[in-house]
Amino acid sequence: MANEPSCDEVLVFGNGVSIAIAGNSLVVKDSTTAKRNRTKFCGFPLGSAPAGFSIPLYNVLWAEIADNALVIDYATPASPKKHVRAAKLRYELGEQPAHAIESWIEVLLAKAYKTAQRQKRAKVLVNPHAGPGGAVKVWEHEVRPLFEAAHMTLDVVRTTHSGEAVDICAQLDIDAYDIVIPCSGDGLPYEVFNGLGKRPDARRALHQLAVAHIPCGSGNAMSCNLNGTHRPSLAALAIIKGVRTPIDLMSVTQGSTRTLSFLSQSVGIIAEADLGTENLRWLGAARFNVGIIERIFSKRVYPCDIAVKVEINDKAEVKAHYRRDREADDFQERKEGGSSSLITDESTGASEAETGGDGLPPLRFGTINDKVPDDWETGSYDKLGNFYCGNMAWMAPDANFFTAACANDGLMDVVVNDGDLSPIKYVELMTSVENGKFFDNPLVSYRKVAAYRFTPRDQQHGYISIDGERVPFEPFQVEVHQGLGTVISKTGRYEAPGPLGWESTS
């Protein structure tokens, strides 16, 4: 039975089937499909036969008319909170006028995508050796079907060697794609940013191409922060519905090199527990914890000199800054009627792009080979246990080290603690990373900085980690570039909850 869609956005088909856009859901009255979708226990359906079901608009991937039928693609939960898979609804139009259905489809897609770009054109890079090694399977079975259902354009490459993603991104036709999606750990996004950063038109490339992440490694920090999950299919959905978001990137100079870092730099217990436990790879993710415990009990210290361009020195001020940043995001979100991501395309990266040509922005503080600027705070640390600088909050699913990190505040978060703590206190400190109390722990110093220099002392060999990659054990200097990079994020900001009590700071 044909009906024109009315302002209440209901489509009515034959056999008592109707589909309505109601609030944030698509409400489907169709007893046949509802029965198929019924909750089951040991293969048996639970409860009486339902007459309908609803689909969150967030899960609606696409809708179109094909072969005189309305076809709706959506993501349906396959395992609660862990996994979604692509599913389809199909209803014959019969005598219904196609133009009316087309208008209804446009309303549906506008509400389902809000400010997110539809049908993103993606360059996909799959690292078959990432993490536990299942990236190809994850891509083919969990992710590709969702992207295809959302009618994205996909150009897929399986990487064959280290460094390939750098070359691909250095030569990519940036007008042919909207996003680059590494299916990997955090190592491939690092290569992607550096590939884009090597181009003569680096700033335009980093601004125009958004980097998104499908988590296939063991840490998957990028996906945790941007997609709010380390589950590949949920990350795929977050990318489909995700919005362009500028993020700060950092320049690292060491010797005569300049590289980009998007995630973190570390020296001390964290760097060693990650990079210095390759012999324990057979332990899987547990090798990291074993590495930490070994060093806690041996009271390892890492003497060094650190010079810092401090911007916010005090934890209460850091919380207040975080609150201001969140409120600015929320204000923008209300103004745009969707995500806050639209704010910054012009207000951050582009402002730097106006100076000094098209390549990477000039370094404001020089390189590691220049004199430390006079206004930097300098300190000599004999008992450093951990130096950790972060640009995102979660470093792994349960490791919210940089609780107050903001996507594009133009500041890096630095935490430092001594290494000669009693083992009990040290274990307490490290476990507080999981329960969200790390930030407030008095044994940790937490500051927001614009730049710093780290110089190791009294140690010939050791570990320095830049985004999880090992670099030479030599002095290095880092400065931040506000909003230089662009990513796809679920909500236009990092998904981490922020430092405890930030809402009530003044």
Ligand SMILES: Nc1ncnc2c1ncn2[C@@H]1O[C@H](COP(=O)(O)OP(=O)(O)OP(=O)(O)O)[C@@H](O)[C@H]1O
């Ligand atoms: N086919 C390949 N063979 C070997 N190395 C590769 C290949 N493709 C990419 N790489 C390299 O693997 C490195 C690590 O990649 P990635 O972050 O994806 O996985 P991972 O390090 O195992 O992740 P995690 O640290 O989370 O376990 C990257 O620096 C990349 O250069």
